[in-house]
Amino acid sequence: MAKDYKYIGKAMPRRRAVDFVTGKAQYIRDIKRPGMLYGKVLRSPYAHAIIKNINTVHAEKLPGVKVVMTYKNAPKWLAGEPMLVPHHRVVDKKVRYVGDAVALVAATSERIAEQALKLIKVDYEVLPAVFDQVEALKPGAPQLYDEYPGNFVPKYKPEVHGYEVVIGDVKKGFGEADYVVEHTFAVENRQNPLPPEPAGTIAEWNNGKLTIWGSIQQIGLIEMLMRMTLKLRPGHVRVIACDVGAGYGSKATIIGPNLYAPALAQAARQPVAVLQTREEQFATHNARMGSRARYKIGIKKDGTVTAIEGEQIANGGAIGCLQSQMLAVGLIAIPILAKCQNVNFTTNQARTNVLTAGPYRGFGYLEHTSLLSAALHVAMEKIDIDPVEYFKKNVIEEGDKYVHCYEKLKVSTSAAPSFAPAIQKGAELFRWSERWKGWGKPSMVDGDKWRGVGVGISGESDVGEQSSNKIVQLNPFGEVTVYHGGTEFGTGTIDVMKRMVCESLQVPLDRVHMSDSDSTVGPWEWGSTGSRSTYAMGTATLAAAEDAKKKLLERASKMIHVPVEELETRDGMIFTKGAPPGKALPWIAVMGWQGVIIGEGHYPGRFNLPTHQGHFVEVEVDTGTGLAKVIDLFTFTDAGQIIDPLMLKGQLQGFNAGIGLALFEETVFDRATGRVLNPNMIDYKTTVFPDLPTHNYTILETPITKADPPCPYNARGCGEMSLAPAGPAIIMAIYNAIGKRFNEYPITPDKILRALGKVKGGAA
Amino acid sequence: MEKEKNEKEKEKEKEKGKGFSRRGFIQSVAISGAALGINVTGLAKSASAEATICKESISLTVNGQPLVLQIGDQPDEILPSDTLADTLREKLRLTGTKIACDHGTCGLCTVLMDDKPVLACSLLTVECDGKNIVTIEGLENKITGQLDPLQQSFIDNTAFQCGFCTPGIIMSAKGLLMKNSHPTETDVREALAGNYCRCGSHYMAIDAVLKVAGKGR
Numbered sequence: 001m002a003k004d005y006k007y008i009g010k011a012m013p014r015r016r017a018v019d020f021v022t023g024k025a026q027y028i029r030d031i032k033r034p035g036m037l038y039g040k041v042l043r044s045p046y047a048h049a050i051i052k053n054i055n056t057v058h059a060e061k062l063p064g065v066k067v068v069m070t071y072k073n074a075p076k077w078l079a080g081e082p083m084l085v086p087h088h089r090v091v092d093k094k095v096r097y098v099g100d101a102v103a104l105v106a107a108t109s110e111r112i113a114e115q116a117l118k119l120i121k122v123d124y125e126v127l128p129a130v131f132d133q134v135e136a137l138k139p140g141a142p143q144l145y146d147e148y149p150g151n152f153v154p155k156y157k158p159e160v161h162g163y164e165v166v167i168g169d170v171k172k173g174f175g176e177a178d179y180v181v182e183h184t185f186a187v188e189n190r191q192n193p194l195p196p197e198p199a200g201t202i203a204e205w206n207n208g209k210l211t212i213w214g215s216i217q218q219i220g221l222i223e224m225l226m227r228m229t230l231k232l233r234p235g236h237v238r239v240i241a242c243d244v245g246a247g248y249g250s251k252a253t254i255i256g257p258n259l260y261a262p263a264l265a266q267a268a269r270q271p272v273a274v275l276q277t278r279e280e281q282f283a284t285h286n287a288r289m290g291s292r293a294r295y296k297i298g299i300k301k302d303g304t305v306t307a308i309e310g311e312q313i314a315n316g317g318a319i320g321c322l323q324s325q326m327l328a329v330g331l332i333a334i335p336i337l338a339k340c341q342n343v344n345f346t347t348n349q350a351r352t353n354v355l356t357a358g359p360y361r362g363f364g365y366l367e368h369t370s371l372l373s374a375a376l377h378v379a380m381e382k383i384d385i386d387p388v389e390y391f392k393k394n395v396i397e398e399g400d401k402y403v404h405c406y407e408k409l410k411v412s413t414s415a416a417p418s419f420a421p422a423i424q425k426g427a428e429l430f431r432w433s434e435r436w437k438g439w440g441k442p443s444m445v446d447g448d449k450w451r452g453v454g455v456g457i458s459g460e461s462d463v464g465e466q467s468s469n470k471i472v473q474l475n476p477f478g479e480v481t482v483y484h485g486g487t488e489f490g491t492g493t494i495d496v497m498k499r500m501v502c503e504s505l506q507v508p509l510d511r512v513h514m515s516d517s518d519s520t521v522g523p524w525e526w527g528s529t530g531s532r533s534t535y536a537m538g539t540a541t542l543a544a545a546e547d548a549k550k551k552l553l554e555r556a557s558k559m560i561h562v563p564v565e566e567l568e569t570r571d572g573m574i575f576t577k578g579a580p581p582g583k584a585l586p587w588i589a590v591m592g593w594q595g596v597i598i599g600e601g602h603y604p605g606r607f608n609l610p611t612h613q614g615h616f617v618e619v620e621v622d623t624g625t626g627l628a629k630v631i632d633l634f635t636f637t638d639a640g641q642i643i644d645p646l647m648l649k650g651q652l653q654g655f656n657a658g659i660g661l662a663l664f665e666e667t668v669f670d671r672a673t674g675r676v677l678n679p680n681m682i683d684y685k686t687t688v689f690p691d692l693p694t695h696n697y698t699i700l701e702t703p704i705t706k707a708d709p710p711c712p713y714n715a716r717g718c719g720e721m722s723l724a725p726a727g728p729a730i731i732m733a734i735y736n737a738i739g740k741r742f743n744e745y746p747i748t749p750d751k752i753l754r755a756l757g758k759v760k761g762g763a764a
Numbered sequence: 765m766e767k768e769k770n771e772k773e774k775e776k777e778k779e780k781g782k783g784f785s786r787r788g789f790i791q792s793v794a795i796s797g798a799a800l801g802i803n804v805t806g807l808a809k810s811a812s813a814e815a816t817i818c819k820e821s822i823s824l825t826v827n828g829q830p831l832v833l834q835i836g837d838q839p840d841e842i843l844p845s846d847t848l849a850d851t852l853r854e855k856l857r858l859t860g861t862k863i864a865c866d867h868g869t870c871g872l873c874t875v876l877m878d879d880k881p882v883l884a885c886s887l888l889t890v891e892c893d894g895k896n897i898v899t900i901e902g903l904e905n906k907i908t909g910q911l912d913p914l915q916q917s918f919i920d921n922t923a924f925q926c927g928f929c930t931p932g933i934i935m936s937a938k939g940l941l942m943k944n945s946h947p948t949e950t951d952v953r954e955a956l957a958g959n960y961c962r963c964g965s966h967y968m969a970i971d972a973v974l975k976v977a978g979k980g981r
Contacts, residue, residue, distance in 0.1 A: 011922065013919050013920070013922070014919075014922055014924075016927065017918075017919040017922075017924075018911070018919065019927070020918075020924050020927030020930045021900075021911065021915040021916075021918045021919055021924075021930060021931075021934060022860065022900060022901065022903075022904060022911070022915065023858070023859065023860015023861070023899070023900035023901050023931045024860065024901075025927050025928075026859075027862070027928060029853075029859070029862075029863065030853075030859035193962075194962055195926070195928075195962060196862075196864055196870065196872060196926065196928040196929045196960060196961065196962055197862070197864060197926070197928045198864060243926075243927065243928075244926060245862075245864075245926050245927075245928030245929075246925065246926035246928060246962055246963055248962070277866070278864060278865040278866065278867070278869075278870075489926055490925035490926030490927070490963045491925065492925070644922075646921065646922035646968065647922060649922075649967075649968065650922060650924075650925050650963065650964060650965055650968060651925075651964075652964075653964035653965070653966065653967055653968070654925075654962075654963055654964035655964065656962075656964050656966070657962060657964075680865070680867060680869060681865055681867075681869035681870055681960065682867075682869050686960065686962070687966075688957050688958075688960075689952075689953040689954075689956040689957050689959065689966055689970070690950075690953045690954060690957050692953070692966055692967065695967060722964065
């Protein structure tokens with residue numbers, strides 16, 4: 001049972017709430033720098049070509065144009081992957097996907113810059129292109145880069161990033177199985193992260209130092225990548241995040257505006273803004289990584305998975321952008337979904353002539369959860385086990401050893417309590433046992449409308465990844481400043497840190513000031529990824545607050561000769577415990593009006609706290625139209641301690657994009673040219689208000705006793721995963737509704753009608 | 765002060781007469797209209813456009829303030845091809861109205877025109893002659909600074925995450941409440957059907973609207 005806190009566990013206004021509802025929040029397009037120019041990108045119409053000739057004379061002569069940049073005069077910066085295989089140039093002589101940069105223009109207005117692009121004449125030598133990852137890895141396939149022979153993304157530094165799980169003896173495992181099943185599945189719809197605000201960056205150089213303002217979700221990471229790519233010394237890059245119109249992973253890369261704006265600004269000697277259009281966001285920024293996987297699974301009648309063998313082949317697209325790390329992180333899906341001692345599973349990735357794949361909420365594990373779940377469904381049906389029973393049996397228990405691959409392949413001992421109680425609670429509240437009729441059996445049939453239920457679970461082990469550092473400063477008048485290096489992009493990260501400081505120091509919300517998201521303010525911070533903010537950033541924040549409090553009370557103790565353990569502070573005053581009210585010492589009496597007390601907190605990075613989220617769904621399939629619709633969705637998770645019930649509710653309700661991934665979202669490519677055919681919000685479908693299913697949820701708050709360092713106020717993050725369990729739950733529910741198994745997303749009406757035999761022909 | 769300026773501008777307008785090129789205007793409209801997928805012929809023939817064509821300036825009210833905007837290509841003038849969203853953001857510096865798709869598909873630029881929610885990216889400013897525009901900045905009480913109950917409800921219900929789509933959602937909801945002070949959940953969902961949100965604040969936005977409904981404006 002949760003403790004009764006004053007600032008934690010309660011719904012309170014978000015710190016930027018007034019700015020959000022009055023339009024005063026400042027996003028990148030709301031900011032102008034003196035003398036600012038606008039940058040635009042001329043984009044390749046070909047998927048693979050060499051620029052034989054490029055004539056920029058007319059563009060340069062257009063009044064208002066300040067810079068025209070091609071491969072001839074672009075800075076020789078090399079980005080990509082990040083840093084394992086630097087290969088991505090600002091603009092190159094070769095273009096590698098439709099939409100790749102051919103030239104950059106900076107001008108006094110966006111209109112003039114756009115006009116200038118039309119005046120650039122380019123002669124291309126068109127090369128054969130390859131769009132599919134398996135084709136790309138075949139001998140004789142068109143080669144994208146010298147840096148990637150055979151288009152193969154090499155498994156550099158396996159000591160840093162694991163790319164495969166090889167444990168036990170799969171041959172022995174298959175021998176012990178009652179059944180062996182094989183299945184393949186593909187997640188290749190290249191879902192767009194589609195934050196409401198497309199990316200944008202303003203760059204400005206001053207005495208060799210670069211400042212960028214951006215719609216950036218990780219200032220620390222971007223500062224590091226910029227510094228490495230541009231070969232600048234520490235202290236020479238300053239990254240400032242504006243208010244960020246969300247990112248979902250897509251704004252943690254230096255590919256795109258973050259690379260173009262500094263290049264143009266350097267050449268122009270003026271600030272330059274590069275602001276992506278919605279079309280560019282769709283057709284040129286990173287989409288969800290495409291991959292397909294085959295599995296061979298051995299299972300016993302009691303639900304014990306005896307062996308897993310297989311391979312995942314990913315289509316990384318044209319530019320390296322954390323895909324290798326995503327594949328490594330994704331391998332966590334294996335221990336999350338199956339308690340299996342014999343595993344031989346490998347991953348591979350190819351460079352291809354399509355839109356780059358990049359991070360998107362569910363960093364690799366969403367994809368792998370979908371791939372593996374589909375195969376496990378076949379195995380579960382074979383032994384006719386209720387999936388809820390299967391998941392409860394296969395969950396990672398506290399003290400279990402499991403393999404995960406981020407930051408090298410290693411075996412962790414789980415410090416997290418079992419997820420089984422949350423599954424059980426969710427099942428009860430969803431009335432699972434009543435609604436589950438068995439594999440391939442609908443829960444309801446009404447004319448053409450067939451309904452089925454399903455359950456999906458996802459998990460990750462990154463809630464404690466990377467290190468964090470924080471500074472908490474007590475000011476004499478009872479105010480507190482927190483220097484945190486974090487970035488707010490919707491998740492409530494900075495509010496969470498703030499609440500912890502309020503609780504620790506017992507100061508009201510309006511007395512705690514969070515520093516701006518500026519890489520030169522406060523210690524270096526990795527940022528919000530993998531739901532790590534609450535545990536990792538929270539631990540460092542709480543430690544800093546406690547450190548400051550300790551220093552404050554020690555000084556007070558010396559002044560008033562009361563033992564430190566008998567002192568406490570609240571509302572900017574120091575009290576002797578149990579003393580009558582009125583006898584209190586203000587902070588200023590301890591530190592003086594010019595003094596401050598500074599506390600510091602550090603967090604070391606941990607990978608042993610697996611965390612989960614699951615959804616139950618009911619899906620209705622219209623067998624007349626082929627339309628599948630989620631009508632009811634129930635989320636279950638375990639947060640340890642809820643910091644703010646409404647903020648967490650919002651995170652859980654991010655599942656809509658998970659429904660979109662499974663049922664209708666798709667970046668459609670022309671298979672002949674590689675061009676994106678639906679780079680707009682009419683042809684690319686997303687969930688809209690009238691389509692929302694009913695949603696309910698349960699959040700457990702189970703004590704976490706084994707975490708080291710302990711979870712701050714027993715809390716850990718669980719928000720990132722909201723999308724991941726939706727797809728597997730939906731695909732199970734559709735199978736139960738109509739008895740048809742699908743082996744790829746999205747499960748659109750045409751595929752359903754084809755499966756039902758109502759339309760003829762397969763995919764072209 | 766502002767009023768005085770407006771008066772002067774009106775006089776200037778009278779003096780200039782009908783010097784503005786009608787053909788130039790139609791061409792500009794045609795170009796931007798084509799980009800927006802608007803039926804240009806229909807627009808040019810419509811009565812309000814006919815009237816506008818003859819003008820060198822337009823008058824409109826934004827957040828209670830009457831404004832006269834000169835049509836032309838000088839920095840303080842509006843181009844016939846400028847959208848209302850451009851004008852609000854660039855000329856009037858009311859940046860609470862967001863532009864993201866610029867094609868009328870996401871609802872982020874929603875403002876009220878004569879109490880009805882409209883997409884500011886898909887309206888030309890010259891079409892707004894004589895109209896009353898309210899943006900997100902115009903909802904709070906100008907004198908007391910008190911927020912509109914709807915804005916307060918969004919705060920109380922944490923009905924946003926990144927906040928980028930919030931102004932548009934609030935303006936759509938405001939338009940609904942002005943027409944129907946007791947909407948059902950279905951009414952709210954329909955009214956917000958054109959507003960894109962990716963964080964997943966849909967349910968909380970619906971709650972925020974329903975909780976304020978019926979409590980008066």
